[in-house]
Amino acid sequence: MTELLFVSISEGKYMHRLPSAFEFQTSAETLRAHHWRSYTDTYKGCEFECQYCLYKGPGEYGRHVQPVKGSIPARADLGIVDIGTTTDPYQPMEADQKITRSILEAALEIRIPLFVLTRGNLVLRDVDLLRELAKDGLVEVCLSIITLNEAITTRIEPNAPSPTERLRVAEELAAKDIPVAFHVAPLIPGLDTPENLSAFGKRLAEACGSHVFSAMLGARKPYWKPFYAGMDAIADACGSFETFERAYPRDFDFSRDAAGTCDFEYALPALTPLRDGVTEGGATYVSENYPFLTTGPLENGIYRWKLPTVYDMSSWVQARGGVVEWPDFLDWYRDFRPSDRLVELVKSLWDNGELFLGTYLARQGTGYTGGGELMLPAHHTLVAKRTPVA
The missing domain is CATH 3.80.30.30 (pyruvate-formate lyase- activating enzyme)
Structure with a gap:
C-alpha cells in the first residue's frame, strides 16, 4: 500500500x-x-x-x-x-x-x-x-x-x-x-x-x-x-x-x-x-x-x-428585496460554516465591489440590491492557490 x-x-x-x-x-x-x-x-x-x-x-x-x-x-x-x-x-x-x-x-x-x-x-x-x-x-x-x-x-x-x-x-x-x-x-x-x-x-x-x-x-x-x-x-x-x-x-x-x-x-x-x-x-x-x-x-x-457561490449569494440578495447590508448577509453566510479566512476574503470583495461581478446586483451605499445592470467580470481566472486547510 x-x-x-x-x-x-x-x-x-x-x-x-x-x-x-x-x-x-x-x-x-x-x-x-x-x-x-x-x-x-x-x-x-x-x-x-x-x-x-x-x-x-x-x-x-x-x-x-x-x-x-x-x-x-x-x-x-x-x-x-x-x-x-x-x-x-x-x-x-x-x-x-x-x-x-x-x-x-x-x-x-x-x-x-x-x-x-x-x-x-x-x-x-x-x-x-x-x-x-x-x-x-x-x-x-x-x-x-x-x-x-x-x-x-x-x-x-x-x-x-x-x-x-x-x-x-x-x-x-x-x-x-x-x-x-x-x-x-x-x-x-x-x-x-x-x-x-x-x-x-x-x-x-x-x-x-x-x-x-x-x-x-x-x-x-x-x-x-x-x-x-x-x-x-x-x-x-x-x-x-x-x-x-x-x-x-x-x-x-x-x-x-x-x-x-x-x-x-x-x-x-x-x-x-x-x-x-x-x-x-x-x-x-x-x-x-x-x-x-x-x-x-x-x-x-x-x-x-x-x-455558496456568487450565484447563490446574488440569488439570496435578490430574494430579500431592497438593500442588503453586510451584517444581514453575514448572518446568512455564517450558516454555511466558512472559515474565518474565507469570511475575510468575501468581506474584502464585498467592500471593493468585486464580489458580484457577473450578476445583476447593483451597489447602493455599503450594500447591494437587485435589478441593476449586468456587471461583467474581468477576463481572467486564477489558477488554484495552494492555501493549506487549517
Missing part, C-alpha cells in the same frame, strides 16, 4: 489519511461557481497530457508523473472535497497506486462528501465504493469533456479516453444510481458551431439528467505556443477557426499572473447555445465565468455541505 492510504496507530489499528488538502474558495474567480470547501490531488503531473491544461508546464508535465507527497488525517470538517482540481485522479497510474480508491474508502468511513472530476474510465473500477457513498448522498462524479468531435480530441487530448467512452462511463455510473455531472472545460470559442454546441449540451444533459458546468479556456504563457500549434493542426475540424483566432490571439496579453480568458463578446456566443442545449435536455447549467447564465441552484446530495 502507498503511505497515503493508512498510518498505523496503537494496538494495530489504522487511521485513514488523505493527500494534503487545500482551501478551494480563495479568490473572486473560485467563488463564482465552486461549492467545494477543499481540494486534494492524488498525483503530480498527468498522463493524459491535455494541451490546454492550466497546470501544464513546458514539456515535462506528463512524462514524470508520480504520487503526491504528504498527507493529513481524514476529517469530516473538510466539507466537500474536490478530487481532480489540477490532475486527473483516474489516470493510468491509479490502476496500481490506488490512491484515489483510498480516498473513497476514507470518505465512506468518515462521511466526507466528495466531488470527483475525471476524464478517466478507470472510475468504473470503483463502482462498489461509489454506490455506497451515493446511498448517503456523499459523492458526485463529474466527467470532463470539451466536444464530441473526436477528430479534435485525439489531437489536443492525446492520451485521454475518447468523448464516446466518457459518455459511456457517465451512463454506466448513472444506471447504478451514482450522481453524474459533466464539466465542459475548457469551452473554446470556435471549436464547435453554435448548432453543435446546442446539440452537445443536450446530449450531456440527457446522459446525466443533473447538471453541466462550463468554464472558458484559460490562456497561460508556459504552454501557449505549443497549444496554438495543436489548434493549427485541427483548424479544418473546428467549427470556425477564425472565431478562435479572434477570441484568443497568438500574441495574447499575459501581463497578469493568471490565466486570461476571452472577452465577453466571444464568450457569450459559445456559452449561450451550450446553456440552451443543456436546458432543453432537462439539466441545470452552471457557468463558472458568468454567474448570471447559471439556470438554477444546486441542492441536496453533496450540496448539503456546499459553500
Whole structure:
C-alpha cells in the first residue's frame, strides 16, 4: 500500500489519511461557481497530457508523473472535497497506486462528501465504493469533456479516453444510481458551431439528467505556443477557426499572473447555445465565468455541505428585496460554516465591489440590491492557490 492510504496507530489499528488538502474558495474567480470547501490531488503531473491544461508546464508535465507527497488525517470538517482540481485522479497510474480508491474508502468511513472530476474510465473500477457513498448522498462524479468531435480530441487530448467512452462511463455510473455531472472545460470559442454546441449540451444533459458546468479556456504563457500549434493542426475540424483566432490571439496579453480568458463578446456566443442545449435536455447549467447564465441552484446530495457561490449569494440578495447590508448577509453566510479566512476574503470583495461581478446586483451605499445592470467580470481566472486547510 502507498503511505497515503493508512498510518498505523496503537494496538494495530489504522487511521485513514488523505493527500494534503487545500482551501478551494480563495479568490473572486473560485467563488463564482465552486461549492467545494477543499481540494486534494492524488498525483503530480498527468498522463493524459491535455494541451490546454492550466497546470501544464513546458514539456515535462506528463512524462514524470508520480504520487503526491504528504498527507493529513481524514476529517469530516473538510466539507466537500474536490478530487481532480489540477490532475486527473483516474489516470493510468491509479490502476496500481490506488490512491484515489483510498480516498473513497476514507470518505465512506468518515462521511466526507466528495466531488470527483475525471476524464478517466478507470472510475468504473470503483463502482462498489461509489454506490455506497451515493446511498448517503456523499459523492458526485463529474466527467470532463470539451466536444464530441473526436477528430479534435485525439489531437489536443492525446492520451485521454475518447468523448464516446466518457459518455459511456457517465451512463454506466448513472444506471447504478451514482450522481453524474459533466464539466465542459475548457469551452473554446470556435471549436464547435453554435448548432453543435446546442446539440452537445443536450446530449450531456440527457446522459446525466443533473447538471453541466462550463468554464472558458484559460490562456497561460508556459504552454501557449505549443497549444496554438495543436489548434493549427485541427483548424479544418473546428467549427470556425477564425472565431478562435479572434477570441484568443497568438500574441495574447499575459501581463497578469493568471490565466486570461476571452472577452465577453466571444464568450457569450459559445456559452449561450451550450446553456440552451443543456436546458432543453432537462439539466441545470452552471457557468463558472458568468454567474448570471447559471439556470438554477444546486441542492441536496453533496450540496448539503456546499459553500455558496456568487450565484447563490446574488440569488439570496435578490430574494430579500431592497438593500442588503453586510451584517444581514453575514448572518446568512455564517450558516454555511466558512472559515474565518474565507469570511475575510468575501468581506474584502464585498467592500471593493468585486464580489458580484457577473450578476445583476447593483451597489447602493455599503450594500447591494437587485435589478441593476449586468456587471461583467474581468477576463481572467486564477489558477488554484495552494492555501493549506487549517
